Amino acid sequence: MSSPDQMFAAAAIKAFRQNLDRATKLFTNLTEDQLQIRIAPGKNRLFYLWGHLIAVNDTIFPLLGIGDPLYPEFEAIFIKSPDGAAQELPTPAELAAASKAIDEKLLAAFNGFTASQWLERHTAVSEEDFAKEPGRNRFAILLSRTSHLAYHLGQAILAPK
Amino acid sequence: MSSPDQMFAAAAIKAFRQNLDRATKLFTNLTEDQLQIRIAPGKNRLFYLWGHLIAVNDTIFPLLGIGDPLYPEFEAIFIKSPDGAAQELPTPAELAAASKAIDEKLLAAFNGFTASQWLERHTAVSEEDFAKEPGRNRFAILLSRTSHLAYHLGQAILAPK
Numbered sequence: 001m002s003s004p005d006q007m008f009a010a011a012a013i014k015a016f017r018q019n020l021d022r023a024t025k026l027f028t029n030l031t032e033d034q035l036q037i038r039i040a041p042g043k044n045r046l047f048y049l050w051g052h053l054i055a056v057n058d059t060i061f062p063l064l065g066i067g068d069p070l071y072p073e074f075e076a077i078f079i080k081s082p083d084g085a086a087q088e089l090p091t092p093a094e095l096a097a098a099s100k101a102i103d104e105k106l107l108a109a110f111n112g113f114t115a116s117q118w119l120e121r122h123t124a125v126s127e128e129d130f131a132k133e134p135g136r137n138r139f140a141i142l143l144s145r146t147s148h149l150a151y152h153l154g155q156a157i158l159a160p161k
Numbered sequence: 162m163s164s165p166d167q168m169f170a171a172a173a174i175k176a177f178r179q180n181l182d183r184a185t186k187l188f189t190n191l192t193e194d195q196l197q198i199r200i201a202p203g204k205n206r207l208f209y210l211w212g213h214l215i216a217v218n219d220t221i222f223p224l225l226g227i228g229d230p231l232y233p234e235f236e237a238i239f240i241k242s243p244d245g246a247a248q249e250l251p252t253p254a255e256l257a258a259a260s261k262a263i264d265e266k267l268l269a270a271f272n273g274f275t276a277s278q279w280l281e282r283h284t285a286v287s288e289e290d291f292a293k294e295p296g297r298n299r300f301a302i303l304l305s306r307t308s309h310l311a312y313h314l315g316q317a318i319l320a321p322k
Binding site for chain 1: 163165166168169170171172173175176179180200201202204276277279280295296298300301304305307308309310311312313314315316318319321
């Protein structure tokens with residue numbers, strides 16, 4: 001029997017994974033042509049949105065203090081630049097491989113955290129601020145990244161394919 | 162100092178509330194004309210999407226076994242029927258009032274749950290199945306409803322306004 005702490009963490013990891021899985025299924029089933037479709041007129045292409053989700057998930061490693069991003073070059077392309085700005089883009093196959101590597105490493109780390117490790121501060125908050133706001137912990141990052149996935153998944157579904 | 166259990170629950174309630182607040186802000190700032198805009202060609206109108214989010218949140222009361230829906234008529238209009246099918250619709254002012262009443266009552270219930278109450282089964286799972294799958298608890302509903310809000314919020318943001 002799991003402790004309540006473990007049950008809470010397991011539920012949140014499952015919610016994150018379910019959104020990841022839906023995103024992976026959606027994007028990896030698209031053709032190269034479909035990946036060039038915009039989610040709405042004048043908005044991001046599906047390819048960019050996919051890269052954005054992967055790049056944001058890759059930032060979770062440094063944010064939780066558990067390592068460097070696996071694909072640090074993605075941040076400039078898919079977070080700091082808008083769609084269409086980057087000169088060199090990864091291929092869809094490279095994105096799929098990056099997604100797989102990042103997701104596996106993230107989930108392994110998540111599954112290894114104890115309850116007290118989930119409640120440690122994330123690296124975007126100082127020790128001083130964290131003492132005042134203990135809610136700014138790793139678990140809050142897991143939840144906000146789950147909402148981030150769901151938010152863009154809703155958009156990707158809308159694209160005319 | 163809160164216990165780890167309480168910290169986990171508080172973080173998840175906060176994530177739900179943040180998505181609720183973003184939705185409320187977005188929809189209540191739209192004019193009646195803007196609420197008639199479709200989120201994408203051939204897709205739901207913003208008004209329907211707003212009603213859908215409210216109706217789904219209202220189903221949380223019976224799903225958690227903490228009461229009846231406050232607006233039971235919304236289920237037929239915004240969940241069981243597609244956009245355009247219902248003959249009589251609430252006004253935007255009625256939706257705003259419903260949203261406020263549901264959100265306040267939900268958050269009061271959420272804030273009153275102990276950790277073990279969060280981990281009780283939800284009413285869509287039988288006692289027999291819950292014994293085998295204890296992850297089908299109220300906390301999982303909170304997380305899935307948060308993803309549901311974020312998913313449709315991402316869509317609402319895309320609508321041409």
